[in-house]
Amino acid sequence: MARLQLHDLQLARSGQTVLEHLDGSFQDGAITALIGANGAGKSTLISAIMGMLPPVAGRVECKVPRERCAWLPQQLALDLTFPMSVEELIMTGTWPSHGALKGYCAAHYRRGREIMGQLGISHLAHRQLGELSGGQRQRALIGRTLMQEAELLLLDEPFANVDGETVEVLMEVLRDMATAGATILVVLHDMEQLSRLADDVLLLASGHGRWVGTEALLDHHTGQPARAPRLPIDFSDLPHAGTA
Numbered sequence: 001m002a003r004l005q006l007h008d009l010q011l012a013r014s015g016q017t018v019l020e021h022l023d024g025s026f027q028d029g030a031i032t033a034l035i036g037a038n039g040a041g042k043s044t045l046i047s048a049i050m051g052m053l054p055p056v057a058g059r060v061e062c063k064v065p066r067e068r069c070a071w072l073p074q075q076l077a078l079d080l081t082f083p084m085s086v087e088e089l090i091m092t093g094t095w096p097s098h099g100a101l102k103g104y105c106a107a108h109y110r111r112g113r114e115i116m117g118q119l120g121i122s123h124l125a126h127r128q129l130g131e132l133s134g135g136q137r138q139r140a141l142i143g144r145t146l147m148q149e150a151e152l153l154l155l156d157e158p159f160a161n162v163d164g165e166t167v168e169v170l171m172e173v174l175r176d177m178a179t180a181g182a183t184i185l186v187v188l189h190d191m192e193q194l195s196r197l198a199d200d201v202l203l204l205a206s207g208h209g210r211w212v213g214t215e216a217l218l219d220h221h222t223g224q225p226a227r228a229p230r231l232p233i234d235f236s237d238l239p240h241a242g243t244a
């Protein structure tokens with residue numbers, strides 16, 4: 001039984017229904033891409049999964065403990081101007097399970113150094129967050145979720161404003177996390193990235209969800225992504241594997 005499931009979910013914003021009759025399971029140990037046009041309800045669904053938006057009807061069933069759930073909003077939504085170094089940010093990943101006031105032990109610092117090494121940001125350990133590039137900042141933020149040992153990871157456009165090398169590093173880290181069993185849900189607009197990363201696709205359109213096989217998004221002749229790498233995507237003609 002998947003640890004994250006939607007049961008006839010209905011979500012609204014300001015009294016207006018955004019999504020309804022959403023059903024389905026997110027596979028454990030898999031990466032699901034959440035796609036849809038602007039305003040389709042991707043962030044709304046993520047808010048509901050994180051327990052920040054109560055459903056109008058139906059429910060989100062999440063068996064992952066709260067301290068193992070991580071949510072990485074769009075970079076633009078983050079205020080990272082407060083005084084904190086990369087290492088300090090990564091260490092805060094221990095807070096959900098360990099508490100913010102207990103301090104860190106040697107094992108935490110060791111793990112923090114390992115994570116910075118894996119993400120190629122060891123040399124930035126003492127750099128302030130406000131002095132990082134978009135890609136460096138995103139590596140640090142993913143580092144925090146690794147420190148947290150996240151089992152459910154929700155990411156909203158994690159590769160936006162990020163350099164190509166960082167995209168490669170982050171894709172590898174996300175794949176490793178999924179292989180280790182994490183459930184990963186990622187909002188993506190870039191079809192080439194989607195075709196490389198996603199095991200499953202949940203498409204939101206016209207207030208409903210459809211589970212779409214990743215192969216449906218490829219050009220049948222070339223095997224390459226069928227559309228230009230950025231939105232708008234014409235969602236109306238996508239074959240689908242079932243109604244969500």
Ligand SMILES: Nc1ncnc2c1ncn2[C@@H]1O[C@H](COP(=O)(O)OP(=O)(O)OP(=O)(O)O)[C@@H](O)[C@H]1O
Pocket residue numbers: 013014018036037038039040041042043044045
């Ligand atoms: N806080 C809010 N109050 C009222 N309406 C909202 C709020 N947040 C979103 N909405 C509305 O809910 C609908 C879904 O928005 P949502 O942000 O979930 O879409 P999205 O798919 O994430 O879009 P984008 O790709 O632009 O980020 C939109 O019509 C939006 O205007």
